[in-house]
Amino acid sequence: MGDVLREIGTIARALDSISNIEFKQYDLTKGQYLYLVRICEHPGIIQERVAEMLKVDRTTAARAIQKLTANGLIEKRMQTENKKNKQLFPTANGLKIFPIIQRENRHSAEVALTEFTEAEKQQIAEFLTRMRKNVASDWEYVKKGNQRRY
Amino acid sequence: MGDVLREIGTIARALDSISNIEFKQYDLTKGQYLYLVRICEHPGIIQERVAEMLKVDRTTAARAIQKLTANGLIEKRMQTENKKNKQLFPTANGLKIFPIIQRENRHSAEVALTEFTEAEKQQIAEFLTRMRKNVASDWEYVKKGNQRRY
DNA sequence: AGCATTTTGTTGCATTTACAGCAAAATGTT
DNA sequence: AACATTTTGCTGTAAATGCAACAAAATGCT
Numbered sequence: 034m035g036d037v038l039r040e041i042g043t044i045a046r047a048l049d050s051i052s053n054i055e056f057k058q059y060d061l062t063k064g065q066y067l068y069l070v071r072i073c074e075h076p077g078i079i080q081e082r083v084a085e086m087l088k089v090d091r092t093t094a095a096r097a098i099q100k101l102t103a104n105g106l107i108e109k110r111m112q113t114e115n116k117k118n119k120q121l122f123p124t125a126n127g128l129k130i131f132p133i134i135q136r137e138n139r140h141s142a143e144v145a146l147t148e149f150t151e152a153e154k155q156q157i158a159e160f161l162t163r164m165r166k167n168v169a170s171d172w173e174y175v176k177k178g179n180q181r182r183y
Numbered sequence: 184m185g186d187v188l189r190e191i192g193t194i195a196r197a198l199d200s201i202s203n204i205e206f207k208q209y210d211l212t213k214g215q216y217l218y219l220v221r222i223c224e225h226p227g228i229i230q231e232r233v234a235e236m237l238k239v240d241r242t243t244a245a246r247a248i249q250k251l252t253a254n255g256l257i258e259k260r261m262q263t264e265n266k267k268n269k270q271l272f273p274t275a276n277g278l279k280i281f282p283i284i285q286r287e288n289r290h291s292a293e294v295a296l297t298e299f300t301e302a303e304k305q306q307i308a309e310f311l312t313r314m315r316k317n318v319a320s321d322w323e324y325v326k327k328g329n330q331r332r333y
Numbered sequence: 334a335g336c337a338t339t340t341t342g343t344t345g346c347a348t349t350t351a352c353a354g355c356a357a358a359a360t361g362t363t
Numbered sequence: 364a365a366c367a368t369t370t371t372g373c374t375g376t377a378a379a380t381g382c383a384a385c386a387a388a389a390t391g392c393t
Contacts, residue, residue: 037304038198038292040311042217045195047238047315047322048188053381054325063349063380067192081371088197090351095372097349117358117371140333142188147317149310154187157310160303161190164295165197171294172197175204183290203351213350213379231341240381245342247379267341267388 048141055137059130060104066134068097069123072107073131077120088172106130198291205287209280210254216284218247219273222257223281227270238322256280 053063061069071083084094098121101107106127109119123131146154175181203213211219221233234244248271251257256277259269273281296304325331 037308037311038288038295040308040315041191042195042199043236043238044311044315044318045192047318049192050238050240050381051322051325051331055331057382079371086193088193088200090200091371092352092373093350095374096351099373100349115359119372136333138188140331141318141321144321145188145314145318148313153310157307157314158187158190160299160307160310161187161194163298164307165190165194167297168194168197168291168295171291172201175201181201181205181290183286200351207352229341241341242343242382243380245344246381249343250379265389269342 044145048145051141052137056134059133061106061130061134062100065097065101065106068094068101069106069127069130070134070138072098072101072121073123073128076122079118079120083121088169090176101127194295198295201291202287206284209283211256211280211284212250215247215251215256218244218251219256219277219280220284220288222248222251222271223273223278226272229268229270233271238319240326251277 049064052066056066067087067089068083071086072078075082080094080098081091083089083098084091087094089097098107098109102109105124107121107123109121111119146157149157171181199214202216206216217237217239218233221236222228225232230244230248231241233239233248234241237244239247248257248259252259255274257271257273259271261269296307299307321331
């Protein structure tokens with residue numbers, strides 16, 4: 034079933050594209066909504082962890098977060114116990130945009146799942162979580178420079 | 184079920200990331216494998232149609248295809264009846280790489296669907312196709328500059 | 334036929350993305 | 364305690380991405 038992955042890629046690009054266009058009016062440039070949402074949901078998280086959750090390159094996350102900081106949507110806090118980790122928190126402005134993103138995402142989900150019964154929604158959610166877990170280990174493996182055998 | 188879209192995004196990024204790393208040894212830079220596959224499968228297709236299938240910006244597709252042409256993996260052919268459309272065809276070199284991409288994609292699909300029964304694979308394929316169709320119209324709508332209401 | 338609209342393809346430019354490679358702090362090992 | 368390894372964060376650089384804006388061909392309309 035090679036087209037399963039294709040469909041996933043296509044859906045992901047389409048939705049990401051839509052979100053990026055719709056969030057431009059809030060001065061959120063490409064992809065930034067992803068990071069802001071995760072930081073709002075996990076205040077105090079460090080960027081390395083955000084990259085891992087999103088399955089995004091470390092440096093890509095670093096620069097996206099840099100920009101969110103520059104734009105005053107999140108802030109980095111240093112701790113006294115740990116001088117290396119920088120905890121991330123949404124600012125008041127970031128928290129103001131957060132529900133807007135949630136609303137948009139909710140609407141996109143509704144559109145995507147039009148004509149799905151509750152049971153079907155339940156089931157696809159479960160399927161996708163299983164797939165994500167299956168894929169996660171390969172991603173880390175390859176990202177660390179290892180070669181898959183096949 | 185907002186996490187459905189999230190999972191899709193995460194899976195898509197992870198797999199795309201893996202593919203890009205694995206295809207670098209064949210001088211396929213970021214994303215090019217997507218275009219090459221579609222052109223191999225639909226010889227004579229025009230780039231506008233490729234962009235639409237992939238749900239990618241017109242100009243992004245244009246440049247990816249430009250590069251594939253420059254690297255000798257595909258070629259553009261002009262027709263006599265129609266002076267605007269440029270048909271795309273894989274070259275001998277492109278056709279040599281095609282099965283390598285297919286093999287990688289097949290392996291990724293196997294990994295992603297580990298522990299899925301045949302019936303489950305069937306079902307998720309069907310679900311995803313429905314989702315893709317649901318999302319496609321919004322993508323075109325927004326890409327053309329229209330505003331969604333929600 | 335004549336004119337407006339759509340389709341297709343391009344380029345300029347600003348931004349994001351990601352591989353290399355570095356440094357400093359934290360953690361693990363002996 | 365001393366040293367090696369891992370974790371976290373950053374920057375330089377090259378490439379992809381995508382909006383704006385244009386031109387030319389094709390199509391639609393009256």
